């Protein structure tokens with residue numbers, strides 16, 4: 328297959344449909360039947376399914392599919408703030424904005440799009456956004472579904488007026504699991520974390536892995552590039568890997584201009 332045939336193939340694998348809130352969604356499909364659904368509202372991934380049609384992302388049964396509410400589920404884009412540590416509303420404004428499809432994004436690594444269904448989204452600040460966060464930026468998000476069903480999110484933040492600014496970004500991901508008591512997380516051992524259930528007090532993770540017996544709400548600092556979420560009952564492991572992010576967990580001290588997350592099974 329030559330390059331233009333490959334590009335046409337990828338376009339065919341990305342279909343635009345209307346979401347429940349009337350806003351466009353892009354459905355990505357790979358040749359084996361796996362799929363992902365991305366809403367222009369918030370640039371939020373709302374669904375990621377295996378080639379067997381199993382949903383891998385959780386959406387709350389109480390989720391509200393009506394703007395300005397962000398849908399509680401899938402993968403929310405938190406930007407330019409994570410949590411409530413800054414002056415903006417919880418998790419920043421990007422999750423409540425309507426993004427556009429970027430038909431002509433600056434090139435990424437040429438190998439990045441091979442054998443993948445993908446879509447490029449773009450968010451620019453509105454006049455209202457600039458009043459509460461006076462920084463001119465372009466936020467480009469690529470969502471890719473690979474031939475083997477892995478999901479990759481690549482974010483690129485561009486400062487378009489050269490005046491420096493800092494920001495924080497997170498992919499707030501709701502994984503679908505069988506039961507929280509069946510889940511174990513590896514990759515956070517020995518890290519410090521801020522405990523949101525203890526007024527953000529700082530502790531050090533002592534266990535070999537993390538299991539859950541009660542509510543847990545923490546921000547791990549200087550996290551490693553790979554974290555594994557084991558679901559024993561479903562016999563499924565989510566492997567979350569990242570690149571280009573020096574510190575994913577320290578609100579207001581991360582300055583990446585480009586990074587990616589790869590979610591694979």
Ligand SMILES: O=P(O)(O)OC[C@H]1O[C@H](O)[C@H](O)[C@@H](O)[C@@H]1O
Nearest residue numbers: 397399410417418499523544545
């Ligand atoms: O309710 P939201 O604004 O969507 O935030 C959902 C959750 O986000 C983060 O994980 C915070 O640490 C939690 O405290 C919060 O409950």
